[in-house]
Amino acid sequence: LQSSQTEVLQQLRKQLEYPRHLDAWNYAGDLCSAPPSPFLTVACEANTITELKIVGDKPAKVSNFDGHPVAGQTLSAFFSVDSFVTTLSRLNSLKVVILVSLGIWGPLPDKIHRLYSLQVLDLSSNFLYGSIPPRISAMGMLHTMTLDANFFNDTVPDWFDSLSNLTVLSLKNNRLQGPLPRSIGGVTALTTLALSKNNISGRVPDLGSLSSLEILDLRDNQLDSEIPPMPRGMVTILLSRNSLAGKIPHQLGELSRLQHLDLSYNLLQGTPPASLFSLPNLSYLSLASNMLSGSLSSKLACGGQLGTLPPCLSDISNGRVIKFSGNCLSDDSSRQHESSFCREDRIVGKGGKNRYIGLLICAIGGAFVVMLVLLLMLLYFYRRHRHGRAKAETRLLQNPALENYSTGFSSELFANARYVSQPVKLGSQVMPTYRVFSLEELREATDNFSRLSFIGEGSHGKVYKGRLENGSQVAVKCLALFKKYSIRNLNLRLDLLSKLRHPHLVCLLGHCVDGSSDDSSVHRVFLVYEYIPHGNLHSHLSEISMEKFLTWPERLAILIGIAKATHFLHTGILPGFFNNKLKTHNVLLDEHYIAKISDYGLSIITEEIDKHEDDVYSFGLIILETLTGPAQAARGKPFCSTKWTSFSRQEGRKQIIDPTVLGTAADESLSLVISITDKCLSSESSLRPSIEDVLWNLQYAARCRPPPTEISGQTPPRRHEIRRESPAMSVPSLAR
């Protein structure tokens, strides 16, 4: 490598404040010849650097980022993104730049365009804000641009059509606003367009001329037009959680390559076109929670991937998923709203927000009584259905032919499988493959299960922290088996457990069976999980924690994550799996404060099925703790409900709800969550909602933003800055 290039690398290392992965650059030697790793790659051609990949461990999203450095999360106040990009551009033969999770903060400078040979630019999970620099439009070689999980807060640029080679454009999880420019329909080489989790509003433009487009992800925005015609080659269309209106276009029923269609949580009306169901490759279809009405003919034929009607509408099986509850269809009335719910006059105002407010008001107010009756009916049918599933679960665990059963994939997994395809190309953030570990490997990783590696002990056994040879950190759980299994039986169970993969479940990386091969003496199993560094939710909610207070939107995001994973456990690979030991101790937070459930599904191995345990009830306790903090929640649900029912609303809440929550939540959002908590904690199990209902309500609550006067817009206080009044002082007599 040319010495000038080595100097530039050292300069970059200094500017990035010496990230751990770059320690290797200390040692003399040709940096080009170092083997690539998931965290660090320097590739060269003719002694010149052409590829630079550094994946750091800084958290991506912190709620209190306001454009200034945040200690321990962003790079320090000495960092200058301008100087950094100036240094970087001295490596002017770079074709691939991947700088992920490094804490880079500031507005991305225009001079990034000096990297004129660049083909791949990935600056995900940093703290870049402002607009996406217009001079990027001159980088004609660019084919992949990924700026996910940053803070870009301008509009979506209208110059992407100048990039004639651009095939992947991913700007997910930013704060982009305003409309989606029409010019996006002119980026003709696009195969993937992912703009989910922004604040993009207005129309979905005509994408008809994007003949190579296969993946479109516009979820979680505020788009409120009708759905335009889609390019013929589409494989995945994800438009859920917008305010899309009108009918589902018949043209969608002509997309013969379509595998995954999610239109849920919009305001779509009319009857879904019959042709949609017979698409030959469609394996996931969600139309849930719209305003669809009418009836679907029982003679309708489903495509090969969906099965035949009506059974194809009834459930998830073999990886085929169809969701249509929460509409006004005349099929399956137990899971539908009344027809009046879907009338056009329910849509108040034109803008998406108004529609949602209208829906919210209707849902909480006028329709309350009707909803209650429907809910009771729904729960009655649901419990019956669920009872059947619980039986099936028990049968399944006794069934030696598990292998055949577990070949399916869930909706979420399917969707995410599409997302990992891009990181695979870019070499980052891939869900690792499951594998078998040797005992020697685990001994080495945990320093022979030393006391220093010991993290804690739960009801299933001890947990150790370890580091694998490739540098990744793991948590090794030593599971004591009280029941004797044959190796084959155990492997079938482990195989099933390994299939439970979801972004909000702690990822099981593999296992190691300690026993002889004579098939009768397995006593110990080690489960190897990804290591989750930020502790558990319980300690974050606790008043003595030194962590930053979690604001209400952050708490809601965590609850939504848990609910999504629980929904996956109830309906995904192993439908009806309701024993997941949900509690705040088992909700771990990763470096981005993303919730991950641990200890899920262990009864597949241990067979300790607690018939009384109910995930929805347990989830209710988690919400309660999230609202009030562990100390108040420990006093029990009756105590808490007395508070919020026997005082005036403001007064009751003040007495029981965590002050940070009160200071950062919209009133309606709290009301909605308190009401769903009450239902989850109903002593009569048949009155509890399904986890899907809970999720729906939480997502609705997350949309209620407090008016500017309701929160000060200031950074939430730190633990030492605020203390709840002691319960003895603040709680008046209960005898009221």
Ligand SMILES: Nc1ncnc2c1ncn2[C@@H]1O[C@H](COP(=O)(O)OP(=O)(O)OP(=O)(O)O)[C@@H](O)[C@H]1O
């Ligand atoms: N993947 C992980 N990453 C980091 N820490 C972990 C991980 N899994 C478990 N831990 C920690 O290890 C300790 C023991 O965990 P474990 O899940 O076995 O028990 P528990 O949740 O404390 O109790 P119980 O088994 O009764 O639910 C806890 O402190 C937990 O936070």
